[in-house]
Amino acid sequence: xxxxxxxxxxxxxxxxxxxxxxxxxxxxxxxxxxxxxxxxxxxxxxxxxxxxxxxxxxxxxxxxxxxxxxxxxxxxxxxxxxxxxxxxxxxxxxxxxxxxxxxxxxxxxxxxxxxxxxxxxxxxxxxxxxxxxxxxxxxxxxxxxxxxxxxxxxxxxxxxxxxxxxxxxxxxxxxxxxxxxxxxxxxxxxxxxxxxxxxxxxxxxxxxxxxxxxxxxxxxxxxxxxxxxxxxxxxxxxxxxxxxxxxxxxxxxxxxxxxxxxxxxxxxxxxxxxxxxxxxxxxxxxxxxxxxxxxxxxxxxxxxxxxxxxxxxxxxxxxxxxxxxx
Amino acid sequence: xxxxxxxxxxxxxxxxxxxxxxxxxxxxxxxxxxxxxxxxxxxxxxxxxxxxxxxxxxxxxxxxxxxxxxxxxxxxxxxxxxxxxxxxxxxxxxxxxxxxxxxxxxxxxxxxxxxxxxxxxxxxxxxxxxxxxxxxxxxxxxxxxxxxxxxxxxxxxxxxxxxxxxxxxxxxxxxxxxxxxxxxxxxxxxxxxxxxxxxxxxxxxxxxxxxxxxxxxxxxxxxxxxxxxxxxxxxxxxxxxxxxxxxxxxxxxxxxxxxxxxxxxxxxxx
Numbered sequence: 001x002x003x004x005x006x007x008x009x010x011x012x013x014x015x016x017x018x019x020x021x022x023x024x025x026x027x028x029x030x031x032x033x034x035x036x037x038x039x040x041x042x043x044x045x046x047x048x049x050x051x052x053x054x055x056x057x058x059x060x061x062x063x064x065x066x067x068x069x070x071x072x073x074x075x076x077x078x079x080x081x082x083x084x085x086x087x088x089x090x091x092x093x094x095x096x097x098x099x100x101x102x103x104x105x106x107x108x109x110x111x112x113x114x115x116x117x118x119x120x121x122x123x124x125x126x127x128x129x130x131x132x133x134x135x136x137x138x139x140x141x142x143x144x145x146x147x148x149x150x151x152x153x154x155x156x157x158x159x160x161x162x163x164x165x166x167x168x169x170x171x172x173x174x175x176x177x178x179x180x181x182x183x184x185x186x187x188x189x190x191x192x193x194x195x196x197x198x199x200x201x202x203x204x205x206x207x208x209x210x211x212x213x214x215x216x217x218x219x220x221x222x223x224x225x226x227x228x229x230x231x232x233x234x235x236x237x238x239x240x241x242x243x244x245x246x247x248x249x250x251x252x253x254x255x256x257x258x259x260x261x262x263x264x265x266x267x268x269x270x271x272x273x274x275x276x277x278x279x280x281x282x283x284x285x286x287x288x289x290x291x292x293x294x295x296x297x298x299x300x301x302x303x304x305x306x307x308x309x310x311x312x313x314x315x316x317x318x319x320x321x322x323x324x325x326x
Numbered sequence: 327x328x329x330x331x332x333x334x335x336x337x338x339x340x341x342x343x344x345x346x347x348x349x350x351x352x353x354x355x356x357x358x359x360x361x362x363x364x365x366x367x368x369x370x371x372x373x374x375x376x377x378x379x380x381x382x383x384x385x386x387x388x389x390x391x392x393x394x395x396x397x398x399x400x401x402x403x404x405x406x407x408x409x410x411x412x413x414x415x416x417x418x419x420x421x422x423x424x425x426x427x428x429x430x431x432x433x434x435x436x437x438x439x440x441x442x443x444x445x446x447x448x449x450x451x452x453x454x455x456x457x458x459x460x461x462x463x464x465x466x467x468x469x470x471x472x473x474x475x476x477x478x479x480x481x482x483x484x485x486x487x488x489x490x491x492x493x494x495x496x497x498x499x500x501x502x503x504x505x506x507x508x509x510x511x512x513x514x515x516x517x518x519x520x521x522x523x524x525x526x527x528x529x530x531x532x533x534x535x536x537x538x539x540x541x542x543x544x545x546x547x548x549x550x551x552x553x554x555x556x557x558x559x560x561x562x563x564x565x566x567x568x569x570x571x572x573x574x575x576x577x578x579x580x581x582x583x584x585x586x587x588x589x590x591x592x593x594x595x596x
Contacts, residue, residue, distance in 0.1 A: 183429075183436035183449065186421075190429045193418035197489075200378070200412070201430035201496050202404035203437070211439065257420070324419045324478030 010158045012274045017165035018226045020266035022243075023250040024172055025219030030248075031257045032185060033212035034192030036093040039080070039100025040247050043073040043217040044224030045239040046103060049114055051225055052132040052234075056123040062135035066225050073221030074214050076103070081213045085206055092213075100241055107236040119235025120228070136229035140164070161230055168226075169263060172219065177259055188212055246273075253307065255317030264315055272300055331356040331500055331532050332377070332408070337386035338556075339369075339376050346372040348556035349386070354500070354549075359526055359533045361543045361564075364553035365576055370536045371413060373553070374502050378410040379403035391499065405432070409498040413505050413536075415485035417492075419478030423469060424460060426477045426488055430495035431456030456495075463491045467521060483514035490521065500532040507539050519546055544568070552576065 022044065029035040051069035054060040060068070080099045084091040107114045115122035115130070123130035137157065144160035179185050187208050190198040195205045228234050246269065254265025276296045287295065313319040332354040339347040347369045354360045362370050375381040377388055379400040388396040390408050398406065418426050434456060435441040436449035464470040467487045472480065477488060486506055493501050506522070507515045519542065525531045537543050543550060543564065550567040552560040554576040560567060567573055 179439060179442065182439070182442040183431075183434045183453065184439045184442055186425060186429045187437055189421055189425075190418050193420055194416045196380070196400075196412070197416035197418060197492075198429070199380070199400040200404055200410050200416075201492060202401050202409070202432060203429075204399075204401050215439075321420050321476065324476055 007156070007158065010156065010162050012270050013162040014158060014165050014230055015227075015274070016266045016270035017162065017169050018223050018230070019246065019250060019270060020169045020263045021165070021172060021226065022220055022223035023247045023262050023266055024169070024176060025216035025223070026244075026247040026251055027216075027259065027262050028176065028179075028188075028212050028219065029216035031251060032180060032188040032192065033209055034089065034195075035085075035209060035213060035216075036089055037096045037213070037216065038093050038241070038244055039096035039098070039103075040216070040220050041239045041241060041243040042096070042100040042103040043076060043220035044227065044243070045100075045107065045236075046072040046076050047221030047224040048120075048228035048234055049107060052120045052123060052130075052228060053113065055132040055135075056120075056130045062139075069225055070218050070221040073217040073224070077214045077217035078210075081210050085209045085213070097241070100239075100244065104236045104239050107239070115235070117236060119233060119238070121233050131232070133229045133232050165226060165230075168222075173259060173263060180259060184208075184211075249304065253304070253314055255314030257321065258314070258316045258318070261314060261316040268315065272303055276300060328356050328358070330354070331391060332534065333387075333389040334373070334377065335387040335389075337373065337376060337388065338384045339372055339381060340384055345556050347376065347383070347386075350553065350556060350558050352551045352558045352561055354532060354534050356499075356532055357526065357530055358548045359522065359535065359546055361547035361550045362534060362536045362553065363538070363540075363543055363550060364559075367555075368553040368576075369556040370553055371504060372556075374410060374504055374536065377403075378408065378502060380410075404496055404498075407497075407499040408502070409493040409496045409500070410502040411486075411489045411493055411504060411506070413508070415482070415489045417477040417480065417485045417488050419476065421477060422474050423464070423477050423480070423488060424457075424473040427460035427464060427491055427495055428453075428456050430492045431459065432496050460491075460495060463494050467491050468517070481511075481514075483510040483518070486510055486518060487514070487521070490518070494525070494531070498531065500534065503533060503535045505536055505538065507537060507542055515542075522546065 022040070025043070026037065026040050029037045047069035050072035051065045054065035054068055055062060076099065080092070080095050084095045108117050110116070111122070120132060121129055123132070140157045140160045143164060144155045144157050147160060147163070148155045187198060187203050190203075191205055191208055199205050250262060250265035250269050253268055254261025276299055311317075313322045330353045334353070335351050337347050337350045338345065350369060350373060362373065364370055372381065376383045379395070379398050379402060383396055386396065387394065390403075390406055393406065395403055395406060395408070404410075418429070421429070434449070434452050435445060436453065442449055461470065461473070464473055467490065469484065469487055469491065472484070477485070480488060490501070490503070490506070503522075506518055510518060522533055522535075523546065526533060535547070547564055550562060550564050551558055552567060552570070552573045559572045559576060560570045562570065
């Protein structure tokens with residue numbers, strides 16, 4: 001792959017933007033409200049599957065199907081949250097881990113509904129190729145055409161997608177910035193620190209936690225829709241728990257409890273993760289590509305460990321805050 | 327005599343087979359400083375946890391300002407005007423002292439996410455009031471210089487003060503303090519006592535205080551309630567409590583009780 005190929009970097013930028021939105025959801029849940037959600041990827045999966053099934057099977061218009069997808073993520077948040085959020089945080093952690101896996105296994109084992117292990121392409125059964133993102137691509141083409149006219153330069157479809165995704169990520173950061181600094185955000189942070197203390201001053205901790213879980217689920221759902229539209233096909237294997245941990249990496253890499261650290265962390269993670277794909281020059285080219293792939297993952301892990309050793313507070317975090325006991 | 331603010335009747339609570347409260351009955355008068363004392367395991371902290379809605383009672387009635395509150399959850403009890411503090415102060419360590427206070431402000435419409443966006447003016451106006459109240463209280467408690475510091479950097483005694491301040495942000499009629507003097511440096515303890523007296527005198531806040539230091543109990547309280555083994559064994563003014571036989575027995579243990587028959591036996595020996 002060419003190091004200077006702009007198409008490659010545009011793709012990396014889109015994925016980074018989607019990861020940023022995905023991680024913003026985790027930021028609301030984990031950094032603001034202290035909710036340990038280890039099944040974040042499930043919200044992504046539910047939104048993508050709901051949307052794709054509605055579009056392919058029932059020819060529901062894309063915006064409506066997208067709305068239903070987000071609603072699906074909200075329903076999952078309610079199912080996971082209502083029984084566990086009154087209990088200690090451990091229960092939510094367990095429920096979300098299990099919830100994430102259950103969603104993935106359901107997708108795998110309900111081929112009539114989900115296309116089974118083959119994924120979205122088999123949504124109409126074997127023998128027919130199902131596509132759900134035609135409207136999205138047409139939408140991107142329109143944006144690309146409009147922007148091209150505006151900028152006077154030809155814009156590729158992917159470039160339009162990158163602008164759209166990062167534009168949305170930017171708006172979401174601004175919205176969350178305001179939410180975090182509102183009295184609502186203050187109560188959430190208090191719950192993160194000590195929920196008994198917040199209960200003792202008359203706040204309904206359960207309701208706040210449920211709101212945070214739902215808001216985070218919606219953001220993950222948005223990321224799930226964008227990823228599905230952009231890649232064009234998906235299967236249960238695309239919703240492995242590793243994706244949830246990428247979001248944790250981004251939150252921690254960027255700096256705990258810093259909203260602006262999320263986009264920064266998403267870019268850093270994507271550079272680290274995708275950028276190392278390009279380590280194909282001498283002397284690494286002496287190693288065969290299969291071994292290089294493993295070497296790459298090793299390198300990603302090593303760099304992350306190194307960063308945590310040197311800067312445990314992350315890129316933008318506050319070390320003094322990190323050192324305070326809960 | 328002033329009106330009863332908090333009334334507890336036949337309160338029971340068991341953990342597994344262990345009864346922490348067995349029909350405890352007592353009342354706290356409005357505007358009083360009432361001490362709740364008793365040996366370890368008497369059920370004082372359990373009583374606080376049940377009254378404040380942090381635990382559900384197995385049986386019994388709790389009335390606050392004439393209203394039954396035994397079925398309410400912790401947050402609802404606090405909103406009803408009965409706020410508790412904890413034995414080990416629970417401050418929100420990675421938030422500033424000022425944010426610790428402002429978080430507790432009541433009736434802030436901005437706690438609803440929708441209203442933050444729909445009625446920013448109302449939210450901002452209430453925020454100004456909450457901020458003013460927080461600053462006033464921090465000044466009263468002499469914590470104002472620390473307003474911007476992380477609460478996690480405060481000393482144990484300062485944390486107790488902050489917790490008292492945070493409770494006052496809720497504009498409560500009554501505050502439950504669980505061992506406010508434990509682990510507090512003497513100078514700060516004196517200050518804390520002063521605050522409690524002043525808040526009662528100037529703002530009419532009622533206090534119910536669990537305390538082990540008898541000098542503190544005798545000097546600060548109008549009335550003392552003594553608990554032992556989940557029951558209330560005495561309730562009186564401090565002076566009377568000091569000479570109450572059942573109280574002495576409870577505190578000095580079964581030692582006195584056990585030695586009595588021995589003396590009687592010896593007396594009846596030929």
